[in-house]
Amino acid sequence: MEAAKTQLVTAEGTNAFNVHCPSCKSLILKKGVAQKVDHQTAVELPLIPTQSPTKHSLAPTYNWSVSDMMAFENIGFTKPVPGSNSSSTRYLSCADCDVGPVGYHPTPAEGAGKVYLVAADRVRYRVV
Template sequence: MSEISHQSLPPGALEALQRPSNNGNRFTIRKLSDFDQGVLAVVRSQDTDPGALTHKFDLLCPRSGCGSIILKAGVGQWVESASVELDLTKEPLHPDLPALPTPPATVQWWLVTPSMMEFENIGFTRPVRQDVAAKSLKLLICAECDLGPLGWCEEGGSEFWLACSRVGYR
Protein backbone atom coordinates (compact mmCIF):
# COMPACT_ATOMS: atom_id res chain seq x y z
CA MET A 1 0.00 0.00 0.00
CA SER A 2 1.17 3.50 -0.67
CA GLU A 3 1.42 6.02 2.09
CA ILE A 4 -1.10 8.89 2.04
CA SER A 5 0.66 12.22 1.87
CA HIS A 6 -0.68 15.43 3.36
CA GLN A 7 -0.75 16.84 -0.16
CA SER A 8 -3.44 14.38 -1.26
CA LEU A 9 -5.87 15.45 1.48
CA PRO A 10 -8.48 18.08 0.65
CA PRO A 11 -7.77 21.51 2.15
CA GLY A 12 -8.85 21.64 5.80
CA ALA A 13 -9.38 17.87 6.12
CA LEU A 14 -6.53 17.30 8.57
CA GLU A 15 -7.69 20.20 10.76
CA ALA A 16 -11.26 18.88 10.72
CA LEU A 17 -10.10 15.44 11.82
CA GLN A 18 -8.10 16.91 14.70
CA ARG A 19 -10.94 19.14 15.95
CA PRO A 20 -13.04 17.76 18.85
CA SER A 21 -16.23 16.06 17.67
CA ASN A 22 -18.44 18.41 19.69
CA ASN A 23 -17.43 21.40 17.55
CA GLY A 24 -16.06 23.46 20.39
CA ASN A 25 -18.82 22.72 22.90
CA ARG A 26 -21.54 25.06 21.59
CA PHE A 27 -23.94 23.98 24.32
CA THR A 28 -24.07 24.15 28.09
CA ILE A 29 -23.31 21.01 30.05
CA ARG A 30 -25.72 20.76 32.96
CA LYS A 31 -24.83 18.68 35.98
CA LEU A 32 -27.35 16.80 38.09
CA SER A 33 -26.75 19.31 40.90
CA ASP A 34 -27.93 22.12 38.53
CA PHE A 35 -31.49 20.73 38.56
CA ASP A 36 -33.66 21.88 41.48
CA GLN A 37 -35.50 18.56 41.56
CA GLY A 38 -32.35 16.45 41.14
CA VAL A 39 -32.91 13.17 39.36
CA LEU A 40 -36.68 13.81 39.13
CA ALA A 41 -35.93 16.58 36.61
CA VAL A 42 -33.97 14.29 34.27
CA VAL A 43 -36.08 11.09 34.20
CA ARG A 44 -39.12 10.03 32.21
CA SER A 45 -41.24 6.88 32.11
CA GLN A 46 -40.67 4.40 29.32
CA ASP A 47 -43.52 3.92 26.86
CA THR A 48 -43.26 0.12 27.08
CA ASP A 49 -42.88 -0.04 30.88
CA PRO A 50 -44.27 2.99 32.76
CA GLY A 51 -42.57 1.80 35.97
CA ALA A 52 -39.10 1.98 34.41
CA LEU A 53 -37.44 5.39 34.31
CA THR A 54 -34.95 6.50 31.65
CA HIS A 55 -33.04 9.74 31.10
CA LYS A 56 -34.77 12.35 28.96
CA PHE A 57 -31.50 14.12 28.08
CA ASP A 58 -28.39 12.98 26.23
CA LEU A 59 -25.67 12.06 28.74
CA LEU A 60 -22.40 13.90 28.19
CA CYS A 61 -18.87 14.00 29.48
CA PRO A 62 -19.11 16.52 32.34
CA ARG A 63 -15.71 18.10 31.60
CA SER A 64 -16.02 21.73 30.59
CA GLY A 65 -14.64 21.97 27.06
CA CYS A 66 -15.36 18.33 26.17
CA GLY A 67 -19.08 17.53 26.37
CA SER A 68 -18.75 14.41 24.23
CA ILE A 69 -22.06 12.53 23.92
CA ILE A 70 -21.73 9.34 25.94
CA LEU A 71 -25.28 8.00 25.72
CA LYS A 72 -28.34 9.14 23.77
CA ALA A 73 -31.54 10.00 25.66
CA GLY A 74 -33.69 7.07 26.80
CA VAL A 75 -31.07 4.32 26.62
CA GLY A 76 -30.13 3.97 30.30
CA GLN A 77 -32.52 2.92 33.05
CA TRP A 78 -32.52 4.74 36.39
CA VAL A 79 -31.58 2.50 39.31
CA GLU A 80 -30.80 3.27 42.93
CA SER A 81 -28.25 0.74 44.13
CA ALA A 82 -25.23 0.30 46.36
CA SER A 83 -22.28 2.60 45.81
CA VAL A 84 -19.07 1.23 44.32
CA GLU A 85 -15.58 2.43 45.19
CA LEU A 86 -14.50 4.00 41.89
CA ASP A 87 -11.81 6.39 43.06
CA LEU A 88 -8.95 3.97 43.49
CA THR A 89 -6.07 6.45 43.30
CA LYS A 90 -4.82 8.81 45.96
CA GLU A 91 -5.03 11.73 43.50
CA PRO A 92 -7.71 14.35 44.19
CA LEU A 93 -10.87 14.03 42.12
CA HIS A 94 -11.36 16.20 39.06
CA PRO A 95 -13.70 19.10 40.03
CA ASP A 96 -16.33 17.84 37.55
CA LEU A 97 -16.55 14.48 39.35
CA PRO A 98 -18.36 14.60 42.69
CA ALA A 99 -17.34 12.04 45.29
CA LEU A 100 -19.56 8.99 45.64
CA PRO A 101 -20.61 7.81 49.09
CA THR A 102 -18.72 4.93 50.65
CA PRO A 103 -20.32 1.51 50.09
CA PRO A 104 -22.84 0.20 51.17
CA ALA A 105 -24.56 3.63 50.90
CA THR A 106 -26.78 3.92 47.82
CA VAL A 107 -26.15 5.89 44.64
CA GLN A 108 -28.33 6.78 41.66
CA TRP A 109 -27.12 5.07 38.49
CA TRP A 110 -27.96 4.87 34.80
CA LEU A 111 -27.91 1.15 34.00
CA VAL A 112 -27.07 0.38 30.37
CA THR A 113 -27.68 -3.10 28.95
CA PRO A 114 -27.16 -5.46 27.11
CA SER A 115 -23.84 -4.40 25.56
CA MET A 116 -21.30 -1.62 25.29
CA MET A 117 -22.61 -0.98 21.77
CA GLU A 118 -25.48 1.02 23.33
CA PHE A 119 -23.01 3.84 24.05
CA GLU A 120 -22.18 6.62 21.62
CA ASN A 121 -18.73 7.28 23.04
CA ILE A 122 -17.26 5.53 26.09
CA GLY A 123 -13.86 4.25 27.08
CA PHE A 124 -12.80 1.51 29.48
CA THR A 125 -9.80 1.19 31.77
CA ARG A 126 -7.81 -1.97 32.18
CA PRO A 127 -9.41 -4.35 34.67
CA VAL A 128 -8.97 -3.36 38.31
CA ARG A 129 -9.54 -5.61 41.29
CA GLN A 130 -10.67 -4.04 44.54
CA ASP A 131 -9.92 -7.10 46.65
CA VAL A 132 -9.00 -10.74 46.11
CA ALA A 133 -12.57 -12.05 46.44
CA ALA A 134 -14.13 -9.45 44.13
CA LYS A 135 -14.53 -9.68 40.38
CA SER A 136 -12.40 -7.40 38.26
CA LEU A 137 -14.04 -4.15 37.24
CA LYS A 138 -13.44 -1.93 34.25
CA LEU A 139 -14.01 1.74 34.94
CA LEU A 140 -15.96 3.81 32.40
CA ILE A 141 -14.28 6.96 31.13
CA CYS A 142 -14.90 9.55 28.43
CA ALA A 143 -13.45 8.20 25.18
CA GLU A 144 -12.55 11.73 24.01
CA CYS A 145 -10.76 13.22 27.02
CA ASP A 146 -10.30 10.21 29.38
CA LEU A 147 -12.15 11.91 32.27
CA GLY A 148 -13.33 9.36 34.76
CA PRO A 149 -14.29 7.21 36.31
CA LEU A 150 -17.85 7.97 35.28
CA GLY A 151 -19.04 4.48 36.12
CA TRP A 152 -18.10 0.80 35.99
CA CYS A 153 -18.83 -2.66 34.65
CA GLU A 154 -17.69 -6.14 35.60
CA GLU A 155 -15.07 -7.50 33.27
CA GLY A 156 -16.92 -9.44 30.55
CA GLY A 157 -20.31 -8.36 31.94
CA SER A 158 -23.37 -7.02 30.15
CA GLU A 159 -24.38 -4.33 32.68
CA PHE A 160 -22.77 -0.90 32.52
CA TRP A 161 -23.33 1.53 35.39
CA LEU A 162 -22.94 5.33 35.00
CA ALA A 163 -23.21 7.46 38.15
CA CYS A 164 -26.03 9.98 37.60
CA SER A 165 -23.97 12.65 39.37
CA ARG A 166 -20.86 12.07 37.23
CA VAL A 167 -22.30 12.76 33.78
CA GLY A 168 -23.54 15.92 32.10
CA TYR A 169 -27.02 16.47 30.69
CA ARG A 170 -28.13 18.17 27.46
Protein backbone atom coordinates in the same frame (compact mmCIF):
# COMPACT_ATOMS: atom_id res chain seq x y z
CA MET B 1 -31.66 17.04 44.94
CA GLU B 2 -34.35 14.36 44.63
CA ALA B 3 -36.49 16.69 42.53
CA ALA B 4 -33.59 17.23 40.13
CA LYS B 5 -33.12 13.46 39.79
CA THR B 6 -36.79 12.96 39.02
CA GLN B 7 -36.64 15.54 36.22
CA LEU B 8 -33.82 13.59 34.55
CA VAL B 9 -35.97 10.44 34.38
CA THR B 10 -38.86 9.81 31.98
CA ALA B 11 -42.10 8.13 33.04
CA GLU B 12 -40.65 4.91 31.57
CA GLY B 13 -37.59 5.19 33.85
CA THR B 14 -35.09 6.12 31.12
CA ASN B 15 -32.75 9.10 30.83
CA ALA B 16 -34.77 12.13 29.71
CA PHE B 17 -31.75 13.93 28.22
CA ASN B 18 -28.51 13.16 26.41
CA VAL B 19 -25.67 12.27 28.79
CA HIS B 20 -22.32 14.02 28.21
CA CYS B 21 -18.75 13.93 29.54
CA PRO B 22 -18.32 16.31 32.50
CA SER B 23 -15.14 17.73 30.99
CA CYS B 24 -15.17 17.83 27.17
CA LYS B 25 -18.96 17.49 26.79
CA SER B 26 -18.64 14.57 24.36
CA LEU B 27 -21.88 12.57 23.97
CA ILE B 28 -21.83 9.39 26.08
CA LEU B 29 -25.46 8.22 25.88
CA LYS B 30 -28.39 9.41 23.81
CA LYS B 31 -31.63 10.16 25.63
CA GLY B 32 -33.95 7.21 26.27
CA VAL B 33 -31.17 4.61 26.06
CA ALA B 34 -30.39 3.94 29.74
CA GLN B 35 -32.55 2.82 32.66
CA LYS B 36 -32.40 4.53 36.07
CA VAL B 37 -31.26 2.11 38.78
CA ASP B 38 -30.68 2.57 42.49
CA HIS B 39 -27.98 0.41 44.04
CA GLN B 40 -27.56 -0.31 47.71
CA THR B 41 -24.09 -1.82 47.22
CA ALA B 42 -22.43 0.31 44.56
CA VAL B 43 -18.73 0.11 43.79
CA GLU B 44 -16.73 2.99 45.30
CA LEU B 45 -15.45 5.11 42.45
CA PRO B 46 -12.25 7.14 42.80
CA LEU B 47 -12.78 10.87 42.66
CA ILE B 48 -12.27 12.50 39.28
CA PRO B 49 -8.83 14.18 39.68
CA THR B 50 -9.87 17.46 38.08
CA GLN B 51 -13.04 17.84 40.18
CA SER B 52 -13.67 19.07 43.71
CA PRO B 53 -13.80 16.21 46.27
CA THR B 54 -17.21 17.42 47.46
CA LYS B 55 -18.75 17.42 43.98
CA HIS B 56 -19.08 13.65 43.53
CA SER B 57 -19.93 10.82 45.88
CA LEU B 58 -17.54 7.91 46.18
CA ALA B 59 -20.29 5.30 45.98
CA PRO B 60 -23.15 6.64 43.88
CA THR B 61 -26.46 4.86 44.42
CA TYR B 62 -28.21 6.47 41.45
CA ASN B 63 -26.95 5.23 38.08
CA TRP B 64 -27.84 4.94 34.42
CA SER B 65 -27.76 1.29 33.38
CA VAL B 66 -27.35 -0.23 29.92
CA SER B 67 -26.98 -3.90 29.10
CA ASP B 68 -25.19 -3.55 25.77
CA MET B 69 -21.88 -1.72 25.39
CA MET B 70 -22.94 -0.72 21.87
CA ALA B 71 -25.61 1.54 23.44
CA PHE B 72 -22.83 4.01 24.27
CA GLU B 73 -21.96 6.73 21.80
CA ASN B 74 -18.54 7.25 23.36
CA ILE B 75 -17.01 5.39 26.31
CA GLY B 76 -13.66 3.96 27.37
CA PHE B 77 -12.94 0.97 29.60
CA THR B 78 -10.01 0.40 31.94
CA LYS B 79 -8.27 -2.90 32.51
CA PRO B 80 -9.72 -4.90 35.44
CA VAL B 81 -9.27 -2.93 38.66
CA PRO B 82 -7.17 -4.77 41.28
CA GLY B 83 -8.64 -4.77 44.76
CA SER B 84 -12.16 -3.89 43.65
CA ASN B 85 -15.21 -5.65 45.10
CA SER B 86 -15.18 -7.91 42.07
CA SER B 87 -11.79 -8.96 40.72
CA SER B 88 -12.83 -7.94 37.25
CA THR B 89 -14.62 -4.60 37.70
CA ARG B 90 -13.68 -2.09 35.00
CA TYR B 91 -14.10 1.67 35.24
CA LEU B 92 -15.77 3.70 32.47
CA SER B 93 -14.27 6.95 31.21
CA CYS B 94 -14.74 9.40 28.36
CA ALA B 95 -13.11 7.97 25.23
CA ASP B 96 -12.27 11.45 23.91
CA CYS B 97 -10.57 13.09 26.91
CA ASP B 98 -10.11 10.09 29.26
CA VAL B 99 -11.79 11.84 32.22
CA GLY B 100 -13.21 9.42 34.71
CA PRO B 101 -14.28 7.26 36.15
CA VAL B 102 -17.81 8.21 35.18
CA GLY B 103 -19.09 4.73 35.97
CA TYR B 104 -18.16 1.06 36.08
CA HIS B 105 -18.76 -2.37 34.55
CA PRO B 106 -18.78 -5.32 36.93
CA THR B 107 -17.94 -8.41 34.90
CA PRO B 108 -20.91 -10.72 35.41
CA ALA B 109 -20.80 -14.05 37.14
CA GLU B 110 -21.42 -17.12 35.03
CA GLY B 111 -24.97 -16.97 33.63
CA ALA B 112 -25.65 -13.41 34.82
CA GLY B 113 -26.47 -10.57 32.44
CA LYS B 114 -24.03 -7.81 31.56
CA VAL B 115 -24.53 -4.35 33.00
CA TYR B 116 -22.75 -1.04 32.45
CA LEU B 117 -23.40 1.66 35.05
CA VAL B 118 -22.84 5.41 34.62
CA ALA B 119 -22.99 7.46 37.83
CA ALA B 120 -25.69 10.09 37.34
CA ASP B 121 -23.81 12.66 39.44
CA ARG B 122 -20.59 12.37 37.41
CA VAL B 123 -21.91 13.42 33.99
CA ARG B 124 -23.53 16.46 32.34
CA TYR B 125 -26.93 16.63 30.69
CA ARG B 126 -28.05 18.38 27.55
CA VAL B 127 -31.19 20.15 28.70
CA VAL B 128 -32.64 22.25 25.88
